Amino acid sequence: MLTKELLSYILDIGEQMLVSGAEVNRVEDSISRICKAYDARRVDVFTITSSIVVSIQLKSGNTLTQTRRILKYSTDFDKLDGLNNLSYYVCKHTPEAEYIRNEIEQIGITRLYDWVVQYLVYGMIAGSFTIFYGGDLNDVAVSAAIGMILKFAITFIQRVDKNVFFVNILCSFVVGILVFLLVRIGIGHSFDKIAIGNIMLLIPGLALTNSIRDIISGDTIAGLLRLSEAILIALSISFGFGLVSVFVGGMVK
Amino acid sequence: MIHTYQIITAFMGSLGFSILFNIKGRKIGYAAFGGMLAWVIYLLGGLWLSGEMMQYFISSIIVTFYSEICARIEKTPATTFLTAAIIPLVPGRALYYTMSYAINGRFGDFAEYGSYTVSIAVAIAAGIMVASSLSRVFFALRSYEFRHHSM
Structure with missing residues (x-):
């Protein structure tokens, strides 16, 4: 079930992907696939380099909209790889919001080179x-x-x-x-x-x-x-x- | 001899950039090899192609295909490999001379080098465009599941 909280985590995934160097197409695609996997009736994602807007229509008829403003980029392909796998996993298994939050935190611990x-x-x-x-x-x-x-x-x-x-x-x-x-x-x-x-x-x-x-x-x-x-x-x-x-x-x- | 040095340093340059972009594990090897491949193809292209722009064009096509294939093997976005591997082709020297002519007020040379720099950038861009579009079609035909994961 899509809640405000869950949508915010999904947006986190998209935001982090964009920041660490993904193409816009991949970000939009991941977000809309994840939302579809959670039974959204309709998903509209708009991403440019500095902002992400997502608006979803639920089965119940309610509409949820959230926005992210992106200010800073830092290329990190290891993180992108982790997020890509996470979004794939989420699409397949539709876990609880708590799980996604933990995973994002795990990926967020950057393992940069010395x-x-x-x-x-x-x-x-x-x-x-x-x-x-x-x-x-x-x-x-x-x-x-x-x-x-x-x-x-x-x-x-x-x-x-x-x-x-x-x-x-x-x-x-x-x-x-x-x-x-x-x-x-x-x-x-x-x-x-x-x-x-x-x-x-x-x-x-x-x-x-x-x-x-x-x-x-x-x-x-x-x-x-x-x-x-x-x-x-x-x-x-x-x-x-x-x-x-x-x-x-x-x-x- | 300079070509041997160039091939080795192209490898090292791409290796360096893959570390800066925080690529991990086996993927570093793929990315650095891609950089070397880019320059080898560029040099080989000089043997039968007329014109430097064609060399850049062909080289970036092959490198893009290479990164798309690596992306499928490693199940990670193609940008990872492409960004590091395209580095040796980037027109750093041409850009430098363009701006140094502009600063020194040699406008004839500036115009010449400026258009040279822009055409290299366009050649590389065109190569990436052609190869990405072709590989999109190719991989889309192959399987839907693959396509979702890594494009």
Whole structure:
């Protein structure tokens, strides 16, 4: 039997899925399937990147509507996998509301990788892409070091302000200044290759991929919203680098 | 020689991103291998395809198919693999040069590189679109139960 409480948990599943990186189509599909499994007569779900609206008509004739506003995204495919399995299970077995709540809590205990691993990975990615685009050994060392500093910068700046554009502008500014200094001192050799290695860390790959997948599956509004977000992030990265040239006067060597 | 380095670093780059996206267990291997595959196909494409955009297009088609298949094997959303595997194709260098030309006021180069960057992005997007639509049809034909679980 669908109650207000149960619907709220179902929305939690949808919300968490969207936040951890699912396409809009998957979220809408999961929510409406779960509601149908609980004997709703009619389910209307509308999801865009920043909000979910669900309105269901019960067999008794009553209508329930609930909304969620989504403010913050954090990609976590492990969580998405867990939620996907949960929604599949719920559709099949229609458990009590209490069970769903416990499961969501269980999944919500994020098992992120250790912070040491995360710092090393930032270094590894930046270093890898510096080699990928033709940097030499000095460049790789500098790039990896800056990658780790970038991780620190992201963590620090996010504590001040969570706005994506603000974070990206400041981070690429930090990267630009550091690369400029290290190349000027003579440790790094080519400004562009080190900078590109670090830009790969900031580039909105997920937003781009998901926006395309949204557009194909017919959610044009959500897809376009994500696409424009990706473009704005790319722009804010270049604003950050542009800011560097204000300080140092010209950036390409 | 540079190609060998590129293939190895494409693997490492995708591996890194799969850790950042918190992919766990065996799936990391699939995702990182996908990144390597993307670049290998891109390089192989250079042997017989004319034009860089076609290379990006074909490569992203194959990677999308690869991720859809992995998604079915692992019973998890295809985005998981696709996002990490598409990373080596993302036009980071072109984007960088575009903006550096804009900042230095070299507008001829800026326009040229800008349209180059946009066309790479469009080629990748088109590849993903084609492959996703085809695999939707393919898997929908196969079975309804499968389709519900992972699309």
